[in-house]
Amino acid sequence: MAGDRADWAVELHGVQRRYGRGRTAVHALRGIDLTLRPGTFTAVMGPSGSGKSTFLQCAAGLDRPTTGTVRLGGTEITGMKENKLTALRRTRLGFVFQAFNLLPSLTVEQNVVLPMRLAGHRPDRRRTADVLAQVGLTDKARRRPAQLSGGQQQRVAIARALVTRPDVVFADEPTGALDTTTAAEILSLLRQAVDTHTATVVMVTHDPSAAAWADRVLFLADGEIVGHLDRGTPAQIAARMTALTAPDSFTQAAA
Numbered sequence: 001m002a003g004d005r006a007d008w009a010v011e012l013h014g015v016q017r018r019y020g021r022g023r024t025a026v027h028a029l030r031g032i033d034l035t036l037r038p039g040t041f042t043a044v045m046g047p048s049g050s051g052k053s054t055f056l057q058c059a060a061g062l063d064r065p066t067t068g069t070v071r072l073g074g075t076e077i078t079g080m081k082e083n084k085l086t087a088l089r090r091t092r093l094g095f096v097f098q099a100f101n102l103l104p105s106l107t108v109e110q111n112v113v114l115p116m117r118l119a120g121h122r123p124d125r126r127r128t129a130d131v132l133a134q135v136g137l138t139d140k141a142r143r144r145p146a147q148l149s150g151g152q153q154q155r156v157a158i159a160r161a162l163v164t165r166p167d168v169v170f171a172d173e174p175t176g177a178l179d180t181t182t183a184a185e186i187l188s189l190l191r192q193a194v195d196t197h198t199a200t201v202v203m204v205t206h207d208p209s210a211a212a213w214a215d216r217v218l219f220l221a222d223g224e225i226v227g228h229l230d231r232g233t234p235a236q237i238a239a240r241m242t243a244l245t246a247p248d249s250f251t252q253a254a255a
Ligand code: ADP
Pocket: 019, 020, 026, 027, 028, 046, 047, 048, 049, 050, 051, 052, 053, 054, 055
């Protein structure tokens, strides 16, 4: 029976992404199989060039896998026409980027309601007030992004990502431009969105302290998921990353 919510927020089956053809082809993703439950917080880590961005782009319908399928909130997006995919991204996905990506000419409140407007929906003022309160920016609703600190701007981006109650929020290095204290505030907001509002968050990061806020860390290497760690500490996550980036020395040490 079709339920209100899908069993899985995110499903990837046999997802491969190849750039180019023939001898010069780059296999950015070599067959990703992954299912994430609603209400979970997942971090994705891996060395530079391991396929993190490609993974996020394919999972979020911003890029198309060469083979394999992606389902979001129970809807298969592989093969979906571009206009339908755009509509789905606006209404059912949220995005948080390293560079905040707010529109400078709009107020905080206008930035937050933008996904609803772009989807052709009437802005829900009550919902907007709720998400602004959730990120602690009620008193900044009429400010413009340039009048806010970096951390405050990222909080606006989080409110904007949450306003439509999306199936999944995709975050790409959301704390990459922030100092440690501000980064922790942003991560605790994402954690809170998962814990108290059952949001589903998938976050790419290179920072073990950021990844430690997630329920599970997935490790990517050379286009494949090579392991995971549940409820890892920053030190445990950092150790796994070191093993991934220096596999030869580890093999030698183990030999
Ligand atoms: P990460 O985000 O982990 O650094 P990426 O997903 O950006 O990794 O890249 C994975 C691999 O795919 C790398 O080898 C990269 O050079 C390659 N790649 C990424 N985008 C393109 C592209 N548009 N064209 C060709 N190769 C690409």
